[in-house]
Amino acid sequence: MRRHSLPALFAGLCLASAANAADLSIEVKGARSEAGTLMIAVYDSAATFRKDGQETVALRVRARASAERITLSGLPAGGYAIAVYHDENQNQKLDTNLAGIPTEGNGFSNGAVGSFGPPEFAAAKLVLGASPTLASVTLAY
């Protein structure tokens, strides 16, 4: 996941678009420490889901033990899935063990959990339309 150029911390992000939907708020819960950063990524399709550099929005915010809420404005209406990980050692990647299993806290929108791996886009997908939407992601370690 790359760092988005927009300032992220508590900022309402405005992404210019013709047919904007309502605000999308992302709440990240369960950070076990305040070390490092929370890496938050929003994807708009199964084809781009979890692919580095193909995020619709990628944000990094300082990790906080209390719930972290970020509001995105100006996203086009549509389906989105959110993936978050806690980059505690700040090496800008989700660390994994030899079998490819994450060793840093991570979580997805809808509380989606994969079977023997990450979830599918469809399981984490939420639909953003005319009403403001809150997506909650709980980190698991």
Next chain:
Amino acid sequence: MKRRDFLKLAAGSAALSLLPREWALAAQDDWQAAFHAALAEKPWLLGWLGVDQPLLETEALAIEGVWPRELSGSFYRNGPARHEIGTLRYRHWFDPDGMVHRYAIANGRVAHRGRMVATQKYQAERAGGPLRQSYGTAPPGAAPISSGDAVNVANISMLSHAGRLFALWEGGSPYELDPLTLETLGPKVWSPETQGLPFNAHPRKDADGTLWAIGYALTANVLVLYQIGADGTLLRVAPLRFDRVPMVHDFVVTERHLVIVLPPYFADLGSAPTLAESFVWRGSEPARVVVVDKADLTQIRTHEMPAHFTFHYGNAWEDTDGSIRLDFARYADPKIVSETFSAVQRGEWRGHFASHHLMTISPRGAIREEPLLAPAQSGEFPHVDRRRVGRRHRKVTLLLREAFASANHPYFNSLARLDLESGKLERYAFGPDLLPEEHVFVPRGGEDEDDGWLIGTCLDFRRGVTQLGVFDARRVSEGPLAVARLPYAIPLGFHGTFVRA
């Protein structure tokens, strides 16, 4: 932990039912109802009833006979304990959360403490979270299995290494415990690259204290080899990649090699509601024998042999001609896992037993097998003098199921010492109402493999109590020197280890 969760019982008090009474009144799923109906007919099913207490303690066990005063230390055991949660009854013996036990032995007296392992799963469920999946059970609405440690129940065996104590599973991390209180300290992280990786329940320790372990990672099709120094630090880790990695529970070491036999028992992940049901036996395919050079973990030779299934090995050694020899409990197929250990959870016994065999692997890969027991004798839980690991051993301790022994149950009924050189089998038949568990050899001090004791537990299902027995290894057939009785029944478990005081 709340004080009211503690259950302290004085020795000699009446056996207590450890299951909450209201469960009998609660709405029951089919398996729970079937099991409890069967239990009324088959009292030996007490071994699979389960407990749900975080802690069990008895300060002084009632002793019958004379407990050897020279035998002092801690005998640790582990096994599935929480067979039922509310109206859910687990559908495979491998599923229930693990409870570890310490029998503290000193001056001819024995104290017991049993404590649930506070795994991530156990803590999340106790805190009111949704029940998680396990090997053979998918509770209604449970999330998929996201990682091994999310469903780690730490319920198979115990390891003492470099002064630290661990409860072992095989699909995730070892859980470190306080050796005295048994309180859970947390999952062991050997290194960042091995964090959360499977670590098997049967590590093997060389004479110099080096510990070897394996782990099969089903999602990545990687067999992980661990070498851990006598000081407890990870020295080497090697991921062996295969097209498919099967269920592989145990392995052996010689002075120069690791030998891992891969049965053709593979999981088609996601193909069935539970992990257990996703395993498929491909009996027309060979078993693969992987021989790894301890000095260079990239030096590997692989041989093939007819399909069979094994949980447990006794030991292995290398002959002067370079042949590797090992003894093991051989099953024709894995029905012990796929049928026996599931059926018993609803109160049915569909026995599939192992026969103890000796395997010889020639330097060129020719593999020969010979049976070590008579056809009417089935053996399991092989255990050797741990000082002989990797070197030629003469004696192996086994539990036997003997067809001619009188027993009021279908489980193992005898304890045996098999002499691999003479073929002589010395054995002791337990009483008809006793379900014996693994017995381990504890050396008295001399080098002789017979100079010591065998120590192990039995469930007396008539009295409704678990007992710890000690045998003179030279005189097994004479029966136990002493028996220490608990005032309660512990569900049947798997493996233990003795740590000298």
